[in-house]
Amino acid sequence: MEFKAKDIAVLLKGVVEGDGEVLVNNVSKIEEGRPNTLAFLANPKYEHYIYSTKASVVLVNQNFVPAQSVPCTLIRVSSAYEAIASLLRIYEEMVRPKPQGIEQPSFIAEGVVIGETPYIGAFAYIGKGARLGNNVRIYPHAYIGEGVVIGDNTTIYAGVKIYYGCIVGCNCTIHAGTVIGADGFGFASAGEDYNKVPQIGNVVIEDYVEIGANTCIDRATMGSTRIKKGVKLDNLVQIAHNVVVGENTVMAAQVGIAGTTKVGAHCMFGGQVGIAGHLNVEDRTMLAAQSGVTNDVAAGSVFMGAPAFDAAKYRKAYVVFRKLPELYGQLRELEKEIQTLKSKQ
């Protein structure tokens, strides 16, 4: 399929600058632009590419002022990032496979309820009494334990494992290999050995949650481990038993949250962040990648380091850390000078 630049501009409520008749049949990145593709420029870091890109059309922000002439047609939109996202959604709708129906062999136990227009892939396992809403997609090798409930329009990718009694909301996406509801890590010391603390709670995932691949969310000891509405978790994240993650909080890959910690709403955590157990990390906390949180964190904090504290202060301390050998020498020097001064008195 091909589209004219001017037609795309209409679709995106943008303004064409340059040849509106040029044809586009695919998207590309501005640094790898090819003729008859559309690219976008949102991050100023990439601006220099626009002066030599081979892309025929580039989406830019309304207020973009080129430093020199550009070799492509521009479409000015209020947000280049949002515009490309909406174009990509249209494109994706055309290319992403949309499997339907119930493939064989699959295993659907007694008492399972399945809504309208399902996809259940081959080798999917749906345990006793599980209930699936409308338009649910369960990919091959997914394991849905006894009594699990999955809301409308939710997609469970290949090989996801959901233990018995867990609940997943509507419009969620869970990527391949993720494990929901394994036992929390609870052991009571009994002399030299440990006794396992039974984990009888579950996991509740609310609506509009997206979870990456090979992530783990453990069931609660009692009650529920809860992932609230709109949360986005990346790959290989660890959420321990009884953790609560607040609405619209976003965690990058390989983050780990220990047991019973409460994370507020609208937080953003970089990759490989670790948070100790039994803490309160309040709303809108931002944690730099690899931060290690060992105390409660007040709302709106921006933290860094391990143990983590105010990021601006951390950066300043780290500047001095890099100079420590020098400082050490200076201190020795001062000692000598003082000795000299003392000897002269």
Added chain:
Amino acid sequence: MEFKAKDIAVLLKGVVEGDGEVLVNNVSKIEEGRPNTLAFLANPKYEHYIYSTKASVVLVNQNFVPAQSVPCTLIRVSSAYEAIASLLRIYEEMVRPKPQGIEQPSFIAEGVVIGETPYIGAFAYIGKGARLGNNVRIYPHAYIGEGVVIGDNTTIYAGVKIYYGCIVGCNCTIHAGTVIGADGFGFASAGEDYNKVPQIGNVVIEDYVEIGANTCIDRATMGSTRIKKGVKLDNLVQIAHNVVVGENTVMAAQVGIAGTTKVGAHCMFGGQVGIAGHLNVEDRTMLAAQSGVTNDVAAGSVFMGAPAFDAAKYRKAYVVFRKLPELYGQLRELEKEIQTLKSKQ
């Protein structure tokens, strides 16, 4: 089912304080207590909840002295934590699904030996010559490679993959998605490229080991990677080739141990700890979360930081680290003062 507080007290060898006739039909957390539920108070951090909890009955330690009056019946026991654990075990026994038999379709190759009262889920794969003890439970999508041996009473959850020739003991639990016996990461540099070092050993997991979800334990280059009796590993842990983990050692999520390192018995590692290869970490070592160990560690050490050293010393050094910008200023100040002193001489 409902129980009277006084009957629970008898079961737990505890002493009732308050109304022994009050009925309980579920458990709850003290901070989320509901009427007719039983909660417990072990961690003093949660004491304030007991003065307003809605739970009807609370298990407390024998020596608990309320700071004010409590709105609930107390049951005093020698250890509230152990008492609740034993109650939870009884409760879990009632609610956790206990699947049995051999579901179809499953794949059981020639020469497989299966003990008494097995569970083999649909889509489980048992390779040639594998031997399963009595009461073994193999959940759906588990892959048991050729010649694997699994001891009595062991549970292998959904989608666990065990490569050929590995051995799992009795009374073990391995959670969903964990991979046992993939090749160790060994490559010999050959000019610009690498030659793979064949990994011909196996993994041996002894009795009473529990392993979390999506954890990886690589097979040995030669000999065995060994997880000794009573070890507990959390989710997303990495155990490299030829590592030995001593008895009853406990590792939290996302810990990584590099090749050929020996970890002693009764160690406790926080989340995201990393240990370099070819090291000896001796018995009863405790490592704070995110520690990075780069040298041998003597028995009983308590370490922190990366590279890790004595935790108490690390904390003291870190206190000063936070003040480094200030210190830097003070040092500059002293230099000036000395210049002034010198000029005056």
Added chain:
Amino acid sequence: MEFKAKDIAVLLKGVVEGDGEVLVNNVSKIEEGRPNTLAFLANPKYEHYIYSTKASVVLVNQNFVPAQSVPCTLIRVSSAYEAIASLLRIYEEMVRPKPQGIEQPSFIAEGVVIGETPYIGAFAYIGKGARLGNNVRIYPHAYIGEGVVIGDNTTIYAGVKIYYGCIVGCNCTIHAGTVIGADGFGFASAGEDYNKVPQIGNVVIEDYVEIGANTCIDRATMGSTRIKKGVKLDNLVQIAHNVVVGENTVMAAQVGIAGTTKVGAHCMFGGQVGIAGHLNVEDRTMLAAQSGVTNDVAAGSVFMGAPAFDAAKYRKAYVVFRKLPELYGQLRELEKEIQTLKSKQ
């Protein structure tokens, strides 16, 4: 099977020192040597074991000079490490299972092309239009999405999930549980919520790549996430959308690379390294375990720390960091001395 030391020496182009008639029937590690086994000594750290090993034969480097007499036959070779690797390859060829054919039940969709001498395990799923080269091995529970292409001689272990449209080269090995081509983690903020940025690109894995277990490589937003020829990734590694990893680069377990970062060729990353997004890490960069990279890195750098900088400088700074409490005391002392000096003037 048994071999004489002198026959092994011929095979490895080595020179026997001691009894060439001694028989060997297995390999062992030098520290756990048993009679009639062959061990090797490459790492000088292990030299002391050779003076008491029970192994009958030990492979050593040509230039090895024993500090005392050794209780075993030596075979001197140009590289003990390479020699043992080549012996292990021969041994492995004899013991590793080599499954063949198409097991049932498996799921092979319409339009799938399969090359010569395949192995397709039970419960493997091959989606519409996928193309598999010659000698491809797809283990049980692997999911090969629509239109995926897999080159000759590649092995896909149990439970690997490859999303639609991804490409895997020839002579690759992907270990169990790894997920290739899940959506990149891209969300555009929309007030309090997030809109998902569609991820319409794919993953391209070139030839001779080995990937460990439970690793994740996300598909590109647009274009391709690319793992170039000869790359080796360990277990539980995270490669985000649009990352490019250069030829023969090696990453240890639990490394995480954020979106759109370019990693050069011949780099070596220790375990748990994290690299922020949109960076250039040039060829032959070496990163110590747990390093956190937040800026571009020039070719050939050796970095450490978080944020990472020159490793030698980091180590020096860290030596002083450990002494900070002492330094703090000394600074206070100097202040006092200066006060004294001033008061005396």
